[in-house]
Amino acid sequence: MFTLEKKNKKIYFRVAEIHALSFEYSMNMGEVPLVDVHRHRLEFDPELSLVAEEDGKVLGHCLFTPHEIFLNGETIKAAILAQIAIDPAMQKKGIGAKLIEEGHKRLIDKGFEMSILLGHSDYYPRFGYQTNMFGTCYLEIQRDSIPPQPEGISERWVKADDIPFLNSIWEMWFNDVDLAMKPGNSIIDWISNDKSTVSSVVTRDSEAIGYLRYAKEFLHKPTSFLARDENSASEMLAYINGKSEAVSEQPLYLPVHPDSSAVRNLLKVSFEHKMKTWEAAMIKELTPNPLVSQYVSEIKEGSRTCGLIIWPVEFDVC
Incomplete structure (x- = not known):
């Protein structure tokens, strides 16, 4: 069911269409060019751009983008889950969950230590994401x-x-x-x-x-x-x-x-x-790392000031 996103215009079209159909909160479709901009990055990993297919039809897409992130002055191998979209006609069938879980497995196999995202606080914690990890x-x-x-x-x-x-x-x-x-x-x-x-x-x-x-x-x-x-x-x-x-x-x-x-x-x-931290601002520890564990626990306790994420230039499109 899960395959790599193929370099083929029909796949690219279908992935773009799914993102356009899935995000209706604004009067534009910034998520569509965001996927394309991510593909231009030197760090883009096609093995972290996953599609869910059934009978040859793409039903969903999930993209993790690699980034280096600092914690305690040291570099952490991290990825951003940005973003995921499921054909509205196929939502609430577990497709998104399977894409995310497969993505996490691949990240762990590649040595990634942390995944971050902005998303719904009633959905992503089921995959191990901790809320209120950063924000304003x-x-x-x-x-x-x-x-x-x-x-x-x-x-x-x-x-x-x-x-x-x-x-x-x-x-x-x-x-x-x-x-x-x-x-x-x-x-x-x-x-x-x-x-x-x-x-x-x-x-x-x-x-x-x-x-x-x-x-x-x-x-x-x-x-x-x-x-x-x-x-x-x-x-x-x-x-x-x-x-x-x-x-x-x-x-x-x-x-x-x-x-x-x-x-x-x-x-x-x-x-x-x-x-001010946001519920939507989440971190998941993928592989045991004391720096990540310490940050998450101290933010939860309120004994540490939250970090600062300045989203890369590609996120300006949405």
Whole structure:
């Protein structure tokens, strides 16, 4: 019943159709291109893209995408369950459960230690997923604490030559942040697939000082903020403040973790940190790993602050 997703246009069409039929919560079908974007990643594993078939007809699709995730400063081999769809006419027949269970078996065979997802809290716990493992995590910065906008700050297109620099400043901001999801080494890991999202290198007099990713109408709440040093962080905040005057009554929201050493050392403005876990934000420990076990148990106990997941650029499409 379970097969690998074949590289064949009829299979691709049917998988896309099932995802379009299954997700009706919005007036678009972002889940359809999301599957396609995942296939473009260097880390895409076709053995983790599963279809359920009966009499040659595809009834469901389940995709796990590999990612490196940090816990306690160490790299964990993880996967995101994103996403799963069953033909509505065949739902509630156990097809989704069998796809998920088969996917977990393959992940374990390949040495994956953890699976994460955003999903229904009354469904996924039956497969061992723990709820409320992450959620909202950001800094709220009042605009009156931000210095005036300097001259010479601008944005430009991300280039392939920028990737080592971007990876180095990402490490500076996130290598000590639980659940930080490390971007890849390709330019497509840093440029959004969504035309309404900007991905840019920030420059001072043509010299790269940082990176931003944000929805065009929401520069004051970027999806990603990376600065190379204290002065650059201050200049980037001032730039964002000046460029988002249309919503000047709102504070700035930075997607960085308050416990990060970079926040302590590089951000010299007053802020409030906001954290709240979501029932939909889940983790499953696939193979025994003390770092994963400790994180899950301490989050449940309330003795540890939740980590921060910044979803990769491919998720901008939905």
